Amino acid sequence: MAAPTEALEALIRKLVSTSALTEEERQAIRRLPATIRHINPSQDLVEDGERPSHCGLLVEGWSYRYKLLDEGRRQILSFHVAGDTPDLQSLHLGTLDHGVGALTPCTFALIPHEHLRRLTAAFPNVAALLWRETLVDAGIFRTWITSMGRRLAYGRIAHLFCELYLRQEAVGLAADLRCPMPLRQTDLADATGLTTVHISRVLKALRDDNLITFERRQLVVHDWQRLYDAAEFDPTYLHLHSFTR
Amino acid sequence: MAAPTEALEALIRKLVSTSALTEEERQAIRRLPATIRHINPSQDLVEDGERPSHCGLLVEGWSYRYKLLDEGRRQILSFHVAGDTPDLQSLHLGTLDHGVGALTPCTFALIPHEHLRRLTAAFPNVAALLWRETLVDAGIFRTWITSMGRRLAYGRIAHLFCELYLRQEAVGLAADLRCPMPLRQTDLADATGLTTVHISRVLKALRDDNLITFERRQLVVHDWQRLYDAAEFDPTYLHLHSFTR
DNA sequence: CGCCCATTTGAAAAATTTCAAACGTAGTGG
């Protein structure tokens, strides 16, 4: 993996999962000039306040959006897996209002704004699909707001696990109630608005209740129904197509 | 106010504030068939789970997005003033993952998806500007997540007031540190993830500290700098153009 | 005037944080 063309094929597969693309549209996507960039944990793809000239398509690894406040406070805004485009909005917003960091070693395919703009101007259908990606993103933000505002820590964490499992399942990265979960408790804390101490306690409760366990950085769901109930989960917001579970 | 054509002129003005529109593009927007709909508080423009066939352009009044959970819990996701399009994302997502309600009596101009799709297919520049609207929305969601996750009640409420003042100022609805603020304490509570009791106490603290007061459903900011500091406000996320304050 | 609704206040309870220390584990270098 990692050749630019393969990254673009993955993008095509992702877009096609929503709506068909003509051969002409596929060709145009394949012609996008993409360069590969590797990012290590503790490095950023882009920083808060930057005005990027490229969009990054995540090819491999986990990345996350975040904002920093005073006194080392950090808020994680979203997690990203292969196929995601965590700074796609820079195409139309110019200045980034958050950073994008790497949780694990990441491979990104960088696509110049200029070419994306040309592509979307020529192919409204492709534009609509990329637009849609950013709209799903916004739906996830809305759901996180709801979680943080109206769920206790237990349900909030359960909800995040449901989301991350289903999103990975949808792109073939998870199956059998088992999925990669490289987050540290610090990351969970900064994503849910809690402290690591409390995360530790609530994870213990989730384990004691036999909903989940961890095995070598993998989440194992032991009782999907009860996890789902604890989270008051409603998958509508993920806007996945073939929804089975 | 309220004739469909005037609503569309307002939309044009809003879009133009970001990037110029050609005369042809303006004409195409003016040709959109819009129908007017009035919504009273306690009524919804659209409900969670619906598959709308129109997008609503808010012409007058305040509306809000929200989600409901068990036991009467409600989370407000955003507030909207004239010029906003709180269900624009339905154009590409199909199923709504939240409801849109009216805080005050509202006037909406309803534009059929079908015509919006035709417009955006024909005019990529217009598509980009509408896309951008949804991206600013997402930026606001990100900031709310940060507020809810990493700010105490005092700063969270201060932050919301900063945002609502600046957004109204940007579209000419506010000036002189004074703006309409029709929210009840219940709405503030459901927007910030707090309870009305706590909202009441924190508002008292904000008043006692001489940051703000209310006069006939208007917010009056007495000390912008200190409100701003209490909120740890950074206006980047609003992606406003002529930013003065 | 009386009623409805929103707001305020008080006191106790709950959720979560803070601070501090202990524990575990996976590398690194001797």
Next chain:
DNA sequence: CCACTACGTTTGAAATTTTTCAAATGGGCG
């Protein structure tokens, strides 16, 4: 192979923030 270190996790106890419950207050309006 062991000691050492770094980092992440766990645990305990006290403090803080916020909620809950309950009652009182206040304003607007028919």
